[in-house]
Amino acid sequence: MFFSSDIMFTIVPVIISIGFVVVFGLILVNIIQGIRTWNYNNSQPVLTVPSLIVAKRDHVTTHHHNHGNGIHHNHRSTSYYITFEVESGDRMEFSVNGKEYGMLAEGDLGKLTFQGTRYLGFERLREPERG
Missing domain, CATH: 1.20.5 (Single alpha-helices involved in coiled-coils or other helix-helix interfaces)
Structure with missing residues (x-):
């Protein structure tokens, strides 16, 4: 050797x-x-700006675990993202929770509140009633 x-x-x-x-x-x-x-x-200051939701996406991550003796465990987690366009034409993407993601739709117009890269909320503007 x-x-x-x-x-x-x-x-x-x-x-x-x-x-x-x-x-x-x-x-x-x-x-x-x-x-x-x-x-x-x-x-960063807390800013509230008029914005439009231009895109929504999600990302699903799956983890597979093998515990031995033929026992398998799968775990999935989903991350949700919404892209907003502000009046200047700039776009910003924020991570949001599942409930917020489900309540908002592409094309919604409203007021985006954020602080730096932290999403704080979106208040959708009501459409005027037609009649």
């Missing part, structure tokens, strides 16, 4: 340690990015 058996006891712990450092580093970066976004949103 090219390597003595002692080298495995030296290399493997180093590789495992590097793996833990990388995973911990990725988790730490994710936490820091979340805090920065939260701080950014909190520092």
Whole structure:
């Protein structure tokens, strides 16, 4: 053999340690990015602007789990997004909850309230009654 058996006891712990450092580093970066976004949103003014809903989309994520002994578990989660167009022509997409997503339709006109990248609400304007 090219390597003595002692080298495995030296290399493997180093590789495992590097793996833990990388995973911990990725988790730490994710936490820091979340805090920065939260701080950014909190520092922005709350704005209410006239807007039009131009698009809606959802994204379904499925997770498959195998618990052994032939037991399988599937978990699905759905994220909902709505794209608004403001008077300047700019478009903004926000993540919304399922109830809000279901109550709003493409073409709805109203007042969008947001803070930075945080969606706060949409008040739909009533159409005048025809008669």
